Amino acid sequence: MDILALVGLIVGIGGILVGQVLEGGHVGDILQITAAFIVFGGTIGATLLSHPVPEIKTALKLLKLIFMNPKGQDVEKVIKELIEAAQIARKESILALEKRLGQFSNPYMQTIFRFVIDGVDPNTIKDIFESEIFLEEEHYNAGGKVWETAGGYAPTIGIIGAVLGLIHVMKNLADPTKLGAGIAVAFVATVYGVGAANLIFLPFGKRIARKVKAQAHMKEMILAGAIGIVSGMNPFIIEEKLRSYTHGDKKDKGAESV
Numbered sequence: 001m002d003i004l005a006l007v008g009l010i011v012g013i014g015g016i017l018v019g020q021v022l023e024g025g026h027v028g029d030i031l032q033i034t035a036a037f038i039v040f041g042g043t044i045g046a047t048l049l050s051h052p053v054p055e056i057k058t059a060l061k062l063l064k065l066i067f068m069n070p071k072g073q074d075v076e077k078v079i080k081e082l083i084e085a086a087q088i089a090r091k092e093s094i095l096a097l098e099k100r101l102g103q104f105s106n107p108y109m110q111t112i113f114r115f116v117i118d119g120v121d122p123n124t125i126k127d128i129f130e131s132e133i134f135l136e137e138e139h140y141n142a143g144g145k146v147w148e149t150a151g152g153y154a155p156t157i158g159i160i161g162a163v164l165g166l167i168h169v170m171k172n173l174a175d176p177t178k179l180g181a182g183i184a185v186a187f188v189a190t191v192y193g194v195g196a197a198n199l200i201f202l203p204f205g206k207r208i209a210r211k212v213k214a215q216a217h218m219k220e221m222i223l224a225g226a227i228g229i230v231s232g233m234n235p236f237i238i239e240e241k242l243r244s245y246t247h248g249d250k251k252d253k254g255a256e257s258v
Contacts, residue, residue, distance in 0.1 A: 001067065001068060001069070002066070002067050002068060002069050005066055005067050005207060006067055008203070009199070009200075009203075012199045012203075013195075013199055016195060016199070029184075030188050030191060032184055032185055032188040032189070032192075034185050035161055035165075035184075035185050035188040035189040035191075035192050036192060038157065038160065038161035038164065038185075038189055039154060039157050039158050039161050039189055039192040039193045039196065040192070040196070042153070042157035042160065042161075043150050043153050043154045043157050043193075043196070043201075044150075046149075046150075046153040046157065047146060047149050047150045047153060050149050051142075051145075051146050051149065055142045055143055055145075055146055056146060057143075058139065058140065058142065058143030058146075059143040059144070059146035059147060061143070062140065062143045062144060062208050063204075065208055065211050065212075066204055066207050066208060066211075070211075070215060071105070071106070071107060072104075072105040072106025072107060072108070072109070072218075073106075073214065073215070073218060074105065075218065075221075075245070075246055076246075077105055078105065078106050078109070078218065078221070078222065079221075079225075079239070079242045079243070079246070081103075081104055081105060081106075081109065082109075082222065082225035082226075082229075082238065082242060083235055083238065083239050083242070085097055085100065085113070085225075085229060086225070086228065086229050086233070086235040086238045086239075087235045088100070089229050090232075090234075090235055094116060094117060094119070094229065094230070095117060097113055097116065097117055097229075098117050101113060101114070101117075106218065106222060108218070108219050108222055109222050109226075112125070112129060112222060112223060112226045113226060115128070115226075116226050116229060116230050120230075121230075122227045122230045122231050125223070125226065125227060125230065126223065126227055129219070129223050130223070133216055133219045133220060133223070136216070137212055137213070137215075137216040140208070140212040140215075141209060141212055143208070144204075144205050144208035144209050144212060145205065146205075147201050147202070147204040147205035147208065148201070148202060148205035148206075150196075150197075150201040151196075151197040151198070151200075151201030151202035151204075151205060152197070154192075154193045154194070154196045154197035154201060155193045155194050155197050156193070157193055158189050158190045158191070158192055158193015158194055159189075159190065159193065160189075161185065161186070161188075161189025161190070161192070161193065162185075162186040162187065162189050162190045163186075164185070164186075164189075165183065165184070165185035165186025165187070165189060166183075166186050168185065169183055169186070217245065220245070221242055221245040224241055224242065224245075225238055225241075225242055228241060
């Protein structure tokens, strides 16, 4: 479970609701079925119109990625496993790695090392998996952009809802009992549009993009380690090469300690 994502969502929406109460209002004041239909219905319709079915399906599947951390994303643990694999391959043989396949924490390592154990040429392994990593990243990013698209449409649809509410108000100026409902729809629709875009849709899209990039980065590191092992590279050199993938993290930690 990605606790930070869940906390962020709760704090974001909760902050708005608490602020409403502190201002002397009630949560029920911003619960408008009509406004919800206009904003979310319009946003969903526009988003469906903008993307093909495969991208919509991918976007829905990626919802899990927002709140769950994929298996085997501990960089230090994966590096340690790759170094141990390199040492075994050097001391014994590459075939000796077969008994360790099920012990790798990252499922992608198991896939790549099947090719390594089978003695596939390093260049062939590189060509196959580099293309796979690139295409998978493109595929997932297309799904993530669906949420960003929804975030772009929601505020505009909210404005449409506001205009519709004001039209209702103008038509019923002679009947004060109907003015409140129209004004409520107008303002709440704007809140729904801007709120949904900035608290849900756009953050979802950005978080998916970051996690997809992190997964691709991890796979590239695993591929580099596997190719080093197949090529007979010294484990110390492989370790240094793998550590280069964590230099950015080390710099960030160093900056924080200053």
